[in-house]
Amino acid sequence: MTARSSSEPLPSPTRQRLLDAARAVVEQHGYGGASVAAIAERAGVAAGTLYRHFPSKAELFVEVFRDVCEREIAAATRAAAAADSAADKLDAVLANFARRALANPVQAWALIAEPVDPAIEQVRIDYRRTYTRDVERLLRAAIRQGDAPPQQTAITAAALVGAGNEVLAGPLSPLARRGAHDDEAAIATLRLLCRRAAGIA
Structure with missing residues (x-):
């Protein structure tokens, strides 16, 4: 994307x-x-x-979802640019993703998990692939810089993105009581989980 x-x-x-x-x-x-x-x-x-x-409504929302996805990718790029090492960039991108989602839960739920038409689901898949490739690129840089051990970066990147989605699914769900979750604690736990999964100290 x-x-x-x-x-x-x-x-x-x-x-x-x-x-x-x-x-x-x-x-x-x-x-x-x-x-x-x-x-x-x-x-x-x-x-x-x-x-x-x-x-059709589906055609309208294909454009809407594509626009929202591009905004999220741009936000991730800005978050990475503001950090120094590749490991810190990876950490910043994942934290930025979680923080933006929790700040706008209805839109984030639509972007991540809400049932949608097949054409919109394809946009969602494309977005996730792009985001995962960006995470993999940062992970490879962290390995080159000695901040992470050698590993199958495609698998790790997919696991990190999937972990982020799963951690956020509960707080973002329409069934969740707003304010019942400690957002900052969830973000801190996600960051720690992802760093450990990637082997980053």
Whole structure:
């Protein structure tokens, strides 16, 4: 998954307004609770206008999920850039992922675990693959720098990303009582778990 190329045409103002509205509704209600009527109302257009730009809800949300995923990848890149060693970059990326998810639980649940249409699930899979490749790249750098032992980096990276998703699944679930979990304790535990799994002191 890559950021939008500078050569790609920008969406029309109405299309962009619809995308922004859809993303805001997902942040509040998740994918399942995001109705076409609510999105159109928030964008200030009729439902028919929405369907002229996006023939189906699934097509609209493919674009929304892709945009959200690109934002998360960009946030991970910034977190890595702010750290020094490769081991610290890896730690920062995983902590950033958890902290952003816990700060926006409804959207994060939609991004990670909420049942979605197959086309949207493919975007989710692409995002996870990209994120896992980035984690693997940082892990390889940590090995080169002597901060982590030799290992099968693809397997470790997949395990670290999977661990993050599983640790967050409980607090992010719509069934969870907000405030019932200690977010900072969960993040600290995840960081420790990931460092130990990667063999980082």
